[in-house]
Amino acid sequence: MKQLLREIIENKLFTTLFQPIFSLSNGDTVGYEALTRGPEESVLYNPVKLFESAKNENLLWEMELSTRSSAIEKFLSLQSDKILFLNVDPDIIRDEKFVKGYTKHLFEKIIKQSNIIFEINEKTAIKDYIEFKEIIKNYKTQGYKIAIDDVGAGYSGLTTISEVRPDYIKIDMSLIRDIDKDNLKKSIVKALVEFANNTNIKLIAEGVETLDELKTVIELGTPLAQGFLLGKPSKKLLVLDDRLKNFIKETKLSLEKTKLTSAFKVQIGTIARRDNGVQCSTLSKDIESIFLGNNKLRGIALLDGEKVVGLITRRDFFTHLGTRYGRELWLKKPVERIMDKNPLILDYSTPIDQAIKRIANREEDKLYDYVIVERDKSYFGIVPIITLLEKSMELQLNIAKYSNPLTGLPGNLIIEEKIREFLDKKVPFSLIYFDLNDFKSFNDYYSFERGDRIIKYTANILERHISFYKDAFLGHVGGDDFVAIVGSYDIERLCCNIIEEFDFNIKRFYNKEDVERGYIISTDRDGIKKQFPIVSISIATVNNMEITNYEDMIEKVTAVKKVCKELCKKFKKSYFLTEEKVLIKQEQRTN
Numbered sequence: 001m002k003q004l005l006r007e008i009i010e011n012k013l014f015t016t017l018f019q020p021i022f023s024l025s026n027g028d029t030v031g032y033e034a035l036t037r038g039p040e041e042s043v044l045y046n047p048v049k050l051f052e053s054a055k056n057e058n059l060l061w062e063m064e065l066s067t068r069s070s071a072i073e074k075f076l077s078l079q080s081d082k083i084l085f086l087n088v089d090p091d092i093i094r095d096e097k098f099v100k101g102y103t104k105h106l107f108e109k110i111i112k113q114s115n116i117i118f119e120i121n122e123k124t125a126i127k128d129y130i131e132f133k134e135i136i137k138n139y140k141t142q143g144y145k146i147a148i149d150d151v152g153a154g155y156s157g158l159t160t161i162s163e164v165r166p167d168y169i170k171i172d173m174s175l176i177r178d179i180d181k182d183n184l185k186k187s188i189v190k191a192l193v194e195f196a197n198n199t200n201i202k203l204i205a206e207g208v209e210t211l212d213e214l215k216t217v218i219e220l221g222t223p224l225a226q227g228f229l230l231g232k233p234s235k236k237l238l239v240l241d242d243r244l245k246n247f248i249k250e251t252k253l254s255l256e257k258t259k260l261t262s263a264f265k266v267q268i269g270t271i272a273r274r275d276n277g278v279q280c281s282t283l284s285k286d287i288e289s290i291f292l293g294n295n296k297l298r299g300i301a302l303l304d305g306e307k308v309v310g311l312i313t314r315r316d317f318f319t320h321l322g323t324r325y326g327r328e329l330w331l332k333k334p335v336e337r338i339m340d341k342n343p344l345i346l347d348y349s350t351p352i353d354q355a356i357k358r359i360a361n362r363e364e365d366k367l368y369d370y371v372i373v374e375r376d377k378s379y380f381g382i383v384p385i386i387t388l389l390e391k392s393m394e395l396q397l398n399i400a401k402y403s404n405p406l407t408g409l410p411g412n413l414i415i416e417e418k419i420r421e422f423l424d425k426k427v428p429f430s431l432i433y434f435d436l437n438d439f440k441s442f443n444d445y446y447s448f449e450r451g452d453r454i455i456k457y458t459a460n461i462l463e464r465h466i467s468f469y470k471d472a473f474l475g476h477v478g479g480d481d482f483v484a485i486v487g488s489y490d491i492e493r494l495c496c497n498i499i500e501e502f503d504f505n506i507k508r509f510y511n512k513e514d515v516e517r518g519y520i521i522s523t524d525r526d527g528i529k530k531q532f533p534i535v536s537i538s539i540a541t542v543n544n545m546e547i548t549n550y551e552d553m554i555e556k557v558t559a560v561k562k563v564c565k566e567l568c569k570k571f572k573k574s575y576f577l578t579e580e581k582v583l584i585k586q587e588q589r590t591n
Contacts, residue, residue, distance in 0.1 A: 001053060001057060002057045002059070004044070005044075005053060005054055005057055005059050005063065006059070008038065008039060008044065008050075008063075009059065009062050009063055009066045012066060012070055013038075013039045014036050014037060014038055014039065014050070014066075014067060014070070015036070015037045015038075015040070015235070016034060016035070016036060016067070016070055016071045016074045016235075017034075017035045017036075017037060017233035017234055017235060018032040018033065018034060018035070018075065018078075018233065018234060018235075018236075018237055018238075019032060019033045019035060019226055019231060019232070019233040019234075020032055020226065020230065020231040020237070020238050020239065020240070021033060021085070021204060021224055021225070021226045022224065022225055022226065022230055022231075022240050022248075023223065023224060024217065024218050024222060024223055024224060024225055024248055024252070025223065025248075025252060026245075026248065026249060026252075027240045027244065027245035027246075027248040027249060028240075029082055029237075029239050029240065030082065030083065030224055031082045031083035031084060031085060031117070032075070032080070032082060032083075032084055032085065032237060033084075033085040033087070033119065033226065034068075034071035034072075034074075034075065034084060034085065034086055034087070035047065035087075035233045036050070036067045036071070037050075038050040050063070051063060051064075051089070055089075060089065064088070064089065068086055068088075071084070071086060072084070072086075078236070078237050080237050081115075082115075082237075083115050083116075083117055083145075084115060084116060084117065085117045085119045085147060085168075086116060086117065086118060086119060087119045087121060087149065088118045088119060088120060088121075089121060090120055090121070090132065112143075113142055113143035113144050114143050114144075114145070116144050116145070117144075117145045117146070117147050117167070117168060118139065118144055118145070118146050118147070119147040119148075119149045119168075119170070120146065120147065120148055120149060120160075120164070120166075121149045121150060129159070129163045132163070132164075133163050133164065136164050136165075145167040145168065146164060146165075146166045146167055146168070147166055147167065147168035147169070147170055147204075148160055148161060148164060148166045148168070148169050148170065149170045149172075149206075150170065150172040150206075151169050151170060151171055151172055151192070152171055152172040152174060152175045152188070153172035153174050153175075166201060167201065167202065168201065168202045168203075168204060169192065169196060169201055169202070169203050169204070170204045170206050171189060171192060171203065171204065171205050171206055171222070172206060172207075173206045173207020173227070174207075175188060175189060176189075176205050176206060176207045176208055176213055176217065176227070177207060177209070177213070178213070178294075178296065179213055179216050179217065180210075180212035180213055180215065180216040180273055181212075181273065181294075181296045181297070182296055183386060186216065186220060189205070189217065189220050189222065190220050190221070193220055193221040193222055197221070202223060202224060203222050203223055203224065204222075204223075204224040204225060204226060205217040205222045205224070205225040205226075205227070206225075206226055206227065207226075207227045207228075208225045208226065208227030208228075208229050208230055209227050209228050209229050210229060211229070211247065211274060212273055212274050213227075213229070214229060214230075214244075214247070214248070214251075215247075215251055218248065218251045218252060218255070219251070219255060229244070230244060254270055265351060266351065266352045266391070266395060267348060267349050267350065267351065267352075268346055268348070268350045268351070268352055268355045268371070268373060268383060268388070269347075269348030269349065269350075269373050269375060269380060269381075271352075271383055271387055271388065271391050272348070272373040272380055272381035272382065272383050273381050273382055273383065273384070273387070274380075274381045275297075275300070275301065275381060275382050277300070277301040277302065277303040277308070277379045278290070278300050278301070278302055278303065278335070279302070279303055279304070280302040280303060280304055280309050280310060280334065280335060280336035280339065281334045281336065282302075282334065282335050283331070283332060283333065283334060283335070284317070284321075284330045284331050284332070284333055284334070284335050284337075284338070285331040285332065287300065287312060287317060287335045288317070288321070288331065291314050291317060291318075297314065298313060298314050298315075298368075298369075298370060298384065299311055299312065299313040299314060299369060299370040299382065300312050301343075301370070301372050301379055301382055302335060302336065302339050303379050306378035306379055307377070307378065307379070308343075308345050308372050308374060308379050309336070309339075309341070310336065310339035310340055310341045310343060311339060311340045311343035311369060311370060311372060312335055312338065312339045312340065313340070313369055313370075316338065316340065317335075317338070320338045340366070340369070343366075343369060343370075343372055344358060344359065344362060344366075344369070344371050344372065345371075345372045345373075345374055346358070346371055346372070346373055346374070347373075347374055347375070348373055348374065348375040348380055352388065352391060352392050352395070353392070355371060355383075355388060356388065356389070356392060359371065359385065359388070367385070368385050369385075370382040370383065370384055370385075371383040371385070371388065399414075402414050403476075404476035404478065406452060406455055406456065406476075407455065407456060407459040407476045409459060409463075409474055409475055409476035409482070410473075410474075410475040410476070411475065411476060411477075411478070412475075412477060412478070414475060415475035415477065415483050416550065418473045418475065418485055419431065419483075419485065419550055419553060419554075420550050422473075422485055422487075422544070423544060423547075423548065423549065423550060423553070426544075427487060428487065428488065428489055428543070428544065428545075429485055429486060429487050429488070429543065429544055430485070430486050430488060430489055430491045430541050430542070430543045431483065431484075431485055431541065431542050431543070431544075431553055431557055432483070432484040432485075432486065432491065432495070432539060432540070432541045433481070433482075433483055433539070433540045433541070433557050433558075433560075433561050434458070434462060434481065434482040434483070434484070434498075434537060434538070434539055435480060435481050435482075435537070435538050435540075435561060435564075435565065436454070436458065436480035436535055436536070436537055436538075437533075437535060437536045437537070437538055437565065437568045437569065437574075438532045438533060438534075438535050438536070439451065439454070439479075439480040439535055441520065441522040441524070441532040442454065442509075442520070442532070442535050444522050444523065445520050445522045445532075446509075446510075450509060453509065454480075454506070454509055454535065455479075455480060457505070457506075457509070458480070458482065458502070458537070459474075459476065459482065461498060461501055461502055461505075462474055462482055462484060462498065465494060465497055465498050465501075466484050466486065466494070468494075469486045469487060469488065469494075470487065471487055472484065472485060472486045472487065473485040489543050489545070491541060492576070492578075495539045495541070495576040496576065498537070498539065499537060499539065499574040499575075499576060502536075502537045502574060503536065503537075503573070503574055506534060506535055506536075507534060509535075510534065515534070518533065518534065519531045519532055519533050519534070520532050533572040536568055536572070536573055536574040536575075537574045538561065538564040538565050538567075538568045538574065538575050538576075538577075539564065539574075539575070539576040539577070540557055540560040540561035540563075540564045540577055541557070541560065541576075541577070541578050541579070542556045542557045542560060542578075542579045543579070556579055557579075560577055560578070560579050563577060564576075564577040
């Protein structure tokens with residue numbers, strides 16, 4: 001064996017392969033992991049066997065040096081400017097020859113240290129953390145970066161991470177496998193994502209092999225990934241194919257859109273799991289094999305061609321088999337004989353909130369059965385109840401996070417998203433800006449508590465009037481400023497109705513003597529006592545007839561608002577002003 005290993009090392013009879021690592025934001029290639037295979041058709045072809053044999057024969061240093069230098073030379077011959085991940089055994093990285101820089105000159109001559117990532121395999125125990133920590137520190141000061149491999153499947157776990165302080169953490173494939181079906185794995189990875197974000201460590205999901213796994217790690221916020229689905233180890237430097245690149249971009253875009261959207265608008269199809277359906281004619285003994293092969297599977301959609309005809313749950317299936325003579329009675333018969341013929345089937349476009357209402361009205365024994373999703377009358381996938389509830393809660397928490405605490409209306413971040421969304425749709429709409437006049441003086445005079453009541457009163461009026469318009473939106477910028485988006489250019493009647501109701505009821509927030517007098521006496525910003533009229537509302541509007549981008553729309557509505565405020569101050573009453581009226585006034589001044 002020793003002679004064979006020496007021959008492999010001296011003649012470099014191994015093969016170097018490169019597996020790509022991709023960004024889960026846009027599908028771009030971030031780097032490559034160098035992987036070694038032994039001589040083909042040899043007992044040492046498997047890399048684990050190759051390096052274990054070298055270790056047993058005291059040739060691990062020589063094997064590591066030879067494979068590492070070969071990987072770097074091969075990588076550079078392919079003319080890549082990406083980063084290169086090199087696997088290094090902890091026993092080698094602390095080896096005296098490695099520490100003294102026997103390979104440093106090799107790196108310096110042909111590749112920048114900043115492009116090298118030493119990937120430490122966590123499956124090997126680290127015996128002395130104090131010494132190891134100092135060695136790692138030495139490499140970092142030279143510009144090298146460190147990655148911890150196989151996190152979640154090794155000896156040290158959190159200890160290794162806390163002592164080494166790596167630049168990258170690679171999540172072991174055992175945590176990624178079937179993560180879309182395993183809520184515990186999701187929770188672990190989600191915690192790692194939060195930890196990595198807080199510590200400025202980059203996280204890589206290893207072993208991504210299905211679209212559902214890819215979608216899930218994107219949804220959990222994992223920034224990088226590698227796996228056979230994305231790109232197998234190859235002698236060439238592979239890039240992501242367009243289909244997967246588009247899938248990543250679309251998933252990411254969908255997440256951004258739904259992050260600030262309520263459960264009233266997110267479609268259930270966007271969270272569906274793409275489980276394979278099974279033909280209803282399938283024998284029950286084959287269904288048993290499917291369930292026994294995946295103990296996390298709670299149900300299977302049953303089809304006739306592409307059409308959904310039923311659902312068989314794990315519970316019902318094994319209940320039937322568990323009866324007296326159940327196995328003899330059912331195993332050789334088609335599963336359609338015992339399936340639920342009336343499962344909950346929803347169209348892809350069904351909003352999540354409606355789905356939850358439908359579930360709540362199901363029979364109690366079916367409450368937790370999978371929801372089946374169809375698209376264009378054909379089977380699409382399933383949604384576990386826990387996934388549906390978690391998504392609904394996540395959406396509501398996001399909305400609450402970005403909403404105004406006083407009115408509960410969406411705040412600035414959501415307002416901007418909505419304006420951009422309407423602009424992208426290229427459908428007619430008007431942007432309406434509402435602002436209260438002389439509100440600060442009212443607040444100073446009557447107290448913040450009464451001022452808050454006026455803000456709530458204003459929000460209530462706006463919500464009622466704007467709700468008559470389909471797909472309209474109302475947001476609270478802050479203070480006494482509100483923004484509405486209405487899918488129409490004809491909004492004069494809407495604005496007049498708002499002013500009429502606002503002016504009629506605003507006086508009830510004042511004391512009787514102030515209403516009779518028509519003003520209050522308070523101090524202005526300079527501390528001078530002045531008369532301030534009853535609070536009025538200014539309404540400035542622009543539309544997208546000639547505006548195509550967000551910045552221009554905000555600039556226009558701000559200009560109209562300024563003129564509108566001046567008119568309110570001049571006439572001491574509420575006022576409604578459109579961009580067209582401002583332009584007419586400007587032309588009149590010019591003439």
